[in-house]
Amino acid sequence: MLLIENGQFNRRHxxxxxxxxxxxxxxxxxxxxxxxxxxxLLSIIAGFETLGSGTLHxxxxxxxxxxxxxxxxxxxxxxxxxxxxxxxxxxxxLGISPSxxxxxxxxxxxxxALARVGxxxxxxxMPGAISGGERQRVAVAxxxxxxxxxxxxxxxxxxxxxxxRHEMLDLIKDLRRENGLMVILVTHxxxxxxxxxxxxxxxxxxxxxxxxxxETFFQMQGxxxxxxxxxxxx
Amino acid sequence: xxxSQDFGKVAAQIxxxxxxxxxxxxxxxxxLSRGALGALQFDSSVWxxxxxxxxxxxxxxxxxxxxxxxIARALxxxxxxxxxxxxxxFAIPTALPAIVVILALAQIFGTKGPLGGVFSFYGLGGILLxxxxxxxxxxxxxFYEASENTxxxxxxxxxxxxxxxxxxxxxxxxxxLRNVVPRVSALIFLLCAASFVIVLTLGGPEATxxxxxxxxxxxxxxxxxxxxxxxxxxxxxxFILVALSGQVMLKNFTPPPQHLVQKRFDGNHPLARxxxxxxxxxxxxxxxxxxxxxxxxxxxxxxxxxxxFSALTFSFGIGAGSAVLxxxxxxxxxxSHEILSQNLSLAALIVPPAVMATGWFxxxxxxxxxxxxxxxxxxxxxxxxxxxxxxxxFAPVFDRHLLWHDKLCQQLGMNGWQRLTKIDxxxxxxxxxxxxxxxxxxxxxxxxxxxxxxxxGVVTLPSLxxxxxxxxxxxxxxxxxxxLAIISLGLSAFAQKLGRGHVID
Numbered sequence: 200m201l202l203i204e205n206g207q208f209n210r211r212h213x214x215x216x217x218x219x220x221x222x223x224x225x226x227x228x229x230x231x232x233x234x235x236x237x238x239x240l241l242s243i244i245a246g247f248e249t250l251g252s253g254t255l256h257x258x259x260x261x262x263x264x265x266x267x268x269x270x271x272x273x274x275x276x277x278x279x280x281x282x283x284x285x286x287x288x289x290x291x292x293l294g295i296s297p298s299x300x301x302x303x304x305x306x307x308x309x310x311x312a313l314a315r316v317g318x319x320x321x322x323x324x325m326p327g328a329i330s331g332g333e334r335q336r337v338a339v340a341x342x343x344x345x346x347x348x349x350x351x352x353x354x355x356x357x358x359x360x361x362x363x364r365h366e367m368l369d370l371i372k373d374l375r376r377e378n379g380l381m382v383i384l385v386t387h388x389x390x391x392x393x394x395x396x397x398x399x400x401x402x403x404x405x406x407x408x409x410x411x412x413x414e415t416f417f418q419m420q421g422x423x424x425x426x427x428x429x430x431x432x433x
Numbered sequence: 434x435x436x437s438q439d440f441g442k443v444a445a446q447i448x449x450x451x452x453x454x455x456x457x458x459x460x461x462x463x464x465l466s467r468g469a470l471g472a473l474q475f476d477s478s479v480w481x482x483x484x485x486x487x488x489x490x491x492x493x494x495x496x497x498x499x500x501x502x503x504i505a506r507a508l509x510x511x512x513x514x515x516x517x518x519x520x521x522x523f524a525i526p527t528a529l530p531a532i533v534v535i536l537a538l539a540q541i542f543g544t545k546g547p548l549g550g551v552f553s554f555y556g557l558g559g560i561l562l563x564x565x566x567x568x569x570x571x572x573x574x575x576f577y578e579a580s581e582n583t584x585x586x587x588x589x590x591x592x593x594x595x596x597x598x599x600x601x602x603x604x605x606x607x608x609x610l611r612n613v614v615p616r617v618s619a620l621i622f623l624l625c626a627a628s629f630v631i632v633l634t635l636g637g638p639e640a641t642x643x644x645x646x647x648x649x650x651x652x653x654x655x656x657x658x659x660x661x662x663x664x665x666x667x668x669x670x671x672f673i674l675v676a677l678s679g680q681v682m683l684k685n686f687t688p689p690p691q692h693l694v695q696k697r698f699d700g701n702h703p704l705a706r707x708x709x710x711x712x713x714x715x716x717x718x719x720x721x722x723x724x725x726x727x728x729x730x731x732x733x734x735x736x737x738x739x740x741x742f743s744a745l746t747f748s749f750g751i752g753a754g755s756a757v758l759x760x761x762x763x764x765x766x767x768x769s770h771e772i773l774s775q776n777l778s779l780a781a782l783i784v785p786p787a788v789m790a791t792g793w794f795x796x797x798x799x800x801x802x803x804x805x806x807x808x809x810x811x812x813x814x815x816x817x818x819x820x821x822x823x824x825x826x827f828a829p830v831f832d833r834h835l836l837w838h839d840k841l842c843q844q845l846g847m848n849g850w851q852r853l854t855k856i857d858x859x860x861x862x863x864x865x866x867x868x869x870x871x872x873x874x875x876x877x878x879x880x881x882x883x884x885x886x887x888x889x890g891v892v893t894l895p896s897l898x899x900x901x902x903x904x905x906x907x908x909x910x911x912x913x914x915x916x917l918a919i920i921s922l923g924l925s926a927f928a929q930k931l932g933r934g935h936v937i938d
Contacts, residue, residue, distance in 0.1 A: 247589050268595030279586035284608045297600040
């Protein structure tokens, strides 16, 4: 479970007030205009940014002062998810051992994860020799070997073709179901949110709103911020 | 490219080639008149000079690059009050003329300085000290800039995956730095191998580089055979180094990431903090005291004199002339987008200024050595020495410019003067000013051209300082050096500020 109470994040020209409660197996999409703080919210949860005030609990534990590596969180970024000088196998293996010294059992786990995302045949390839979509699959395989309960996705499929994007979202949905993950996806595409998520977290005017179901969000009438954001899309 | 641009490009190429040929021609004729290549003297002393050149350049490079790498890493990992000031401090030595740096170091390491007895300020020790004082801060800044270009996501990923310090270095920092280390090392080696003023001032019979030995053979001994042997070695060495550094630059070019590092999560262990703070403090303690000592010593010796004003007038005149010529040549070369032209701009790095200047010196012997002729040759040599830096500023701007505007201008029928005044000059205003200031500052601090070509009638600020040092007027030299340092630093800071903002979109 993710719980943020009375959270306040301030920077020079930007502030964000957060009160958020997300259930353990929820798939939330984060929507909001450019610069509304969607990626900042994920960075706060992952531990890359810290709240000025308020509390953040993950799985019941207070995350105050907890390093990013010690949080029950894995995050996939839009780009730079793989290290260019390591092959596909080693990029995934980093999720188990940063020194890349693996036991046989751990190596088997890496191979299983690569098989799950359909990259067994590219195991020894370098990131430069595979496609953008395959590079993101490498990052997903690393998430699998890390076995963390919360998966944060910061527009990881934005640069992919529509077909490939849907394919990746389906893969994430399957993995969520298989592993009981909480997924929080930042996206600019309302249709992507509608297709993949069951709840929407909407950001507007420096405020993070509590999650509402996808159906409720897209049928909401008379909310100026949502109407401005969605425009004629709806 | 239209016909007027073609004409300008060819004229610039002919001018640069002409300067090289006028330098090498008289020397070649001299060799031929003495029975061809038999006149060349590749004796053991020549090989000794080559060995010393390579030794001091290698040592200077190692002593600058390794500590530079460590200090840059420490600076990249730590955020503290005064961080920006430390970076500004490390930008100062690069902007100072060599003669000013020598005087600053003498305040601390000279015979009367507080660390005067630690090692001999003259000879290899002094040369290494001065080269490291120049190049260590340069290395720090270049490595720091490179690490700032690392994708922010890589550090976040490392933090999430619980990387140790070593793993962060191995998987995040080194993949970026390994592209930069050979390039920075090649640059520093080249600068040290071709160093003239530092070796001329702090070296001696046992501590002489090819560049200085060429000057001594020609101007003191008039031993053309030995000078030519040294000159060929210097040309060969510099050609290899320039080609190698060019290769390294081309081979390792990668586009910068979109999200640059803003926050680091590594190095939080108390020992790592202590080590980083120690490294940063050591760097500051190496660079700051000589500069402060020169400031304190020089401020009491600031005496406006006719000699100082005359030297300033000559320096400003030569600087302005060199800057204008370097800008015209640089513009035409950068505009041409040709590898051949851009390689020609490296002429002064490959053909030693001492060799070029000597050829001109022989040619001009019959002209009576008048001040206008001397001034003109100094201006031309200074502009050739500034040309690689001017082209480096212009070329990327022209690349984008050509990409965006050339077809539009062709469609609108804008050519020649109309295009120059309406499109090119307004767009290039900032790079022009930046390159012009850089060429001006380089010329202002130059002691190479004035030593090689000057006479008693032409005294610039650096040559005045050198003369004051040579005539045991150290106090006066400190005052003059402070004036030169303030002007150079002020103009360099302005040029850097312009450089940060000359994106033309």
